[in-house]
Amino acid sequence: MTQRQGVKHVKLKGRSQDSTQRAAEAIRAAHPELESVTVVESEREAVENVEVLITGANASPKGSTEFPQVKGEWLSPGTLIIAPGATRFDDGFLINTRKVVDYMGLYDEWHHEYTTQVAYDQIGIIGSRMLKLQHDGHFPHEDLQQIGDIAAGRTPGRTSDDEIIVYSVGGMPVEDVAWAHDVYNYAVENNIGTSLNLWESPAAW
Incomplete structure (x- = not known):
């Protein structure tokens, strides 16, 4: 996001729910311009669209x-x-x-x-x-x-x-x-x- 302008949405899938939620919170704090930062449950949800x-x-x-x-x-x-x-x-x-x-x-x-x-x-x-x-x-x-x-x-x-x-x-x-x-x-x-x-x-x- 620091290198490419125009990113609006981020999805994350991690192995640990706690660390993934912390990563999402850090991204939201660092990039308030994002419209959404979503933690998803599966690899398929993470990569589709x-x-x-x-x-x-x-x-x-x-x-x-x-x-x-x-x-x-x-x-x-x-x-x-x-x-x-x-x-x-x-x-x-x-x-x-x-x-x-x-x-x-x-x-x-x-x-x-x-x-x-x-x-x-x-x-x-x-x-x-x-x-x-x-x-x-x-x-x-x-x-x-x-x-x-x-x-x-x-x-x-x-x-x-x-x-x-x-x-x-x-x-x-x-x-x-x-x-x-x-x-x-x-x-x-x-x-x-x-x-x-x-x-x-x-x-x-």
Whole structure:
């Protein structure tokens, strides 16, 4: 909501009623311009008739069978799915919809370390499931597109108003570096925190 103007309604579905209600109250307080903030009881209620769907569940120790499930038939045409959290989509939907990842190298490394299905079960990032489907021959590798290529104009963005896009957010380390830089600068400017001398001079490589 801080990045996209015009949001009027928010729906939330969480595993814990208390924490979900607290999240709803925090959103209402931070964004009084919203017309409604509603806590719903099911995944289907949460995803029907929305333009932007953001997943945020943690992975389950029991694997992907315990992830919140979203069926493609519940989604409206044109839905943008931003998926940093553990979610289970039906394979047919993933095979036949637009698939974007933050950086392909991240998923390739998870595949080499865990294999794609184990990575999906343990980490919960939908891009690993996409890569498993690609490895199994359900679609060509070029169907997995990178957000950097879209931002740079090498790959087109949305191609129609009805196109459903699943954007897998695995979490790139460069984002952590950028955030740490902001946190450090804030601490210096406000004279807070503790300075730790980790080394007298950086190691030469």
